[in-house]
Amino acid sequence: MLLPIVQTGHPVLRAEARELSRDEIKSQEIQELIEMMRETMRAAPGVGLAAPQIGESIQLAVIEDEAGEKTKLSKDELEKRGRNPVAFHVIINPKLVPMGDDKVDFFEGCLSVNGFAANTSRYKSVRVSALNESAEEITLNASGWYARILQHEIDHLNGILYIDRMHSTTFTTVENRMRFWD
Ligand code: ZN
Numbered sequence: 001m002l003l004p005i006v007q008t009g010h011p012v013l014r015a016e017a018r019e020l021s022r023d024e025i026k027s028q029e030i031q032e033l034i035e036m037m038r039e040t041m042r043a044a045p046g047v048g049l050a051a052p053q054i055g056e057s058i059q060l061a062v063i064e065d066e067a068g069e070k071t072k073l074s075k076d077e078l079e080k081r082g083r084n085p086v087a088f089h090v091i092i093n094p095k096l097v098p099m100g101d102d103k104v105d106f107f108e109g110c111l112s113v114n115g116f117a118a119n120t121s122r123y124k125s126v127r128v129s130a131l132n133e134s135a136e137e138i139t140l141n142a143s144g145w146y147a148r149i150l151q152h153e154i155d156h157l158n159g160i161l162y163i164d165r166m167h168s169t170t171f172t173t174v175e176n177r178m179r180f181w182d
Helices: 022-026 028-043 075-080 147-158 174-181
Strands: 048-050 062-064 086-098 103-108 116-123 125-131 137-143
Touching: 028 048, 028 062, 028 086, 028 147, 048 147, 062 147, 086 147, 103 147, 116 147, 125 147, 137 147
Parallel strands: none
Antiparallel strands: 048 062, 062 086, 086 125, 103 116, 125 137
């Protein structure tokens, strides 16, 4: 079942999402929610989806990046972004630490700010500790596009959108981005 994606202006996107207990994570309700979020992310299509985006104020996000043909980016463009395939996985109650001060600028969009994009600075490398869908502790070391996805999704769990971090004069419709910015 596909879930409707909440758009900017809805207060759930600005709330601090609550953490999940290990028992909650293992519940049928959360396991089913993860399945529906996976389907919804794939259908959108997107490379990440945080629970507040489907109206649930809980610290959970799903991530998957095929980084392949679907993106319509050339091999060179994928390389410039440090964009490599990332298998489907779930992060719950994540804590993010930047690795170093290096930042990179690229255009970024959001399924909850549909139809727009903007150049946004993100840390080049990050480390995330979290729980997975089996309530096991995981540590993720990420750089390039994957690091950007993690920062974007974890921001959602803290009520932050990319429009809070973007270089605001680059804010554009997706159509005009392709027309004027590529
Ligand atoms: Zn988003």
